[in-house]
Amino acid sequence: QKEVEQNSGPLSVPEGAIASLNCTYSDRVSQSFFWYRQYSGKSPELIMSIYSNGDKEDGRFTAQLNKASQYVSLLIRDSQPSDSATYLCAVWDSGGYQKVTFGTGTKLQVIP
Amino acid sequence: EAGVTQFPSHSVIEKGQTVTLRCDPISGHDNLYWYRRVMGKEIKFLLHFVKESKQDESGMPNNRFLAERTGGTYSTLKVQPAELEDSGVYFCASSHSAHSYNEQFFGPGTRLTVL
Numbered sequence: 001q002k003e004v005e006q007n008s009g010p011l012s013v014p015e016g017a018i019a020s021l022n023c024t025y026s027d028r029v030s031q032s033f034f035w036y037r038q039y040s041g042k043s044p045e046l047i048m049s050i051y052s053n054g055d056k057e058d059g060r061f062t063a064q065l066n067k068a069s070q071y072v073s074l075l076i077r078d079s080q081p082s083d084s085a086t087y088l089c090a091v092w093d094s095g096g097y098q099k100v101t102f103g104t105g106t107k108l109q110v111i112p
Numbered sequence: 113e114a115g116v117t118q119f120p121s122h123s124v125i126e127k128g129q130t131v132t133l134r135c136d137p138i139s140g141h142d143n144l145y146w147y148r149r150v151m152g153k154e155i156k157f158l159l160h161f162v163k164e165s166k167q168d169e170s171g172m173p174n175n176r177f178l179a180e181r182t183g184g185t186y187s188t189l190k191v192q193p194a195e196l197e198d199s200g201v202y203f204c205a206s207s208h209s210a211h212s213y214n215e216q217f218f219g220p221g222t223r224l225t226v227l
Contacts, residue, residue, distance in 0.1 A: 006153070036218075038195075042218070042220065043116075043203065043218040043219055043220045044155070044203070044217050044218045045218070045223055046217075049215070074218065088154075088155065098172075099145070099157040099160060099168060099171070100145075100157065101157065102147075102154045102155040102156070103154055104153065104154040105154070
């Protein structure tokens with residue numbers, strides 16, 4: 001079983017709609033969760049981090065965490081064509097090693 | 113403030129050759145990480161430096177890979193001899209501290225192609 005799982009997509013949404021990106025993880029003791037955005041050929045860029053159960057909002061982005069279900073999601077409201085990118089879910093390994101484990105990413109396409 | 117830089121941006125070598133990748137972290141960042149993304153797979157952790165010391169090298173694939181960070185500034189990752197399966201994008205990241213809430217800033221990556 002993969003440690004961090006994401007649907008590879010592509011996820012296509014019309015401009016102005018809500019894009020919902022999902023991620024599940026296998027390590028129950030994981031404490032920190034991140035969403036990175038990666039444009040084609042570019043480096044990953046951190047857009048959201050979340051550490052506690054519930055929702056965290058930042059502008060058009062909302063991260064949701066449910067540790068009991070081992071599930072983290074990212075909602076993008078009022079999606080724009082510029083949001084088209086691959087979104088990487090990442091989980092902080094809270095075991096003996098301090099490292100980040102990534103999912104394979106979900107490709108989002110926002111259609112004008 | 114300059115971001116994380118990596119050199120070269122692309123490298124094409126033949127199987128059996130040696131390649132050295134370089135990463136310059138953000139100034140003042142003690143923590144430096146190497147990651148690799150093989151086509152179609154997730155970004156995978158290779159190793160973590162704290163200053164010049166290897167904190168965790170559990171992700172290094174095998175002994176053909178050697179990472180160094182002399183003086184605790186820039187880091188190099190050498191692959192010798194390179195194999196076909198080493199092809200991928202090698203990312204470097206740095207952070208001020210290793211705490212889970214501390215953002216890791218990624219460099220643009222080096223795309224390595226082994227023929």
